[in-house]
Amino acid sequence: MLGVLAGAFIGLGSLAFLLVKADASLGFATSQWLGGLVFSIGLLLVVVAGAELFTGNNLLALAWADGQIGTREVLRNWVLVCAANFVGAAGLAVLVYLSGHTGAHGGAVAQQVVKVALAKQALPWQEALFRGVLCNVLVCLAVWMAMAGRSVIDKAVAIVPPVATFVAAGFEHSIANMYFFPLAMMVQASDPAxxxxxxxxxxxxxxxxxxxAGNLLGGSVLVGLTYHLIYRRRAPD
Incomplete structure (x- = not known):
């Protein structure tokens, strides 16, 4: 259930991102940064309201490397949470489509989600991989820093800049894509144009x-295992 919620939360961030990108009057850099800013509501909801997000849970590599949890437990969590995230993200896409939201701004939202999905579909695998790596480095750093915050404001200050940066740069978040693709397919099914x-x-x-694969590498290895090596407990002499 927490995984389903997280997928829906990231879907809400993706919804807000599309609203910004559908405004053709904005310049490229402005729309990218504003889109990233509003997309960050997704991870903020996950961290503050409480949910299980696959990309954030890649930090379980820390506990695994420290021997606190086993390989089976880590893999079980990642598989179940990723599947639940898909249910939540795709489920939200269905609700958004049925609500008629994609017709907003004269259908510009519908056009934008198709444009976004087509661009992601056309990515060469190596670009998609490394964009996934860079995305989850920033997502996991946001989660890592948010753990130091005591208040909602503290957590927001920690989360928003890294998330806005990965979105503005055009990096790839697997759970967000689980929202964009189903919504784009439903839009195309209803509008042959x-x-x-x-x-x-x-x-x-x-x-x-x-x-x-890129999200896993960026989050679990470049952030999780890196911090494990830095802060690992050494046996007393």
């Missing part, structure tokens, strides 16, 4: 495979 270049389930799979 937007279906000249179809967004497909195969395209989603080919995107998610390298992005999930």
């Amino acid at each position: 937007l279906a000249a270049h179809p967004v497909t389930w195969a395209g989603l799979g080919l995107n998610l495979l390298p992005v999930i």
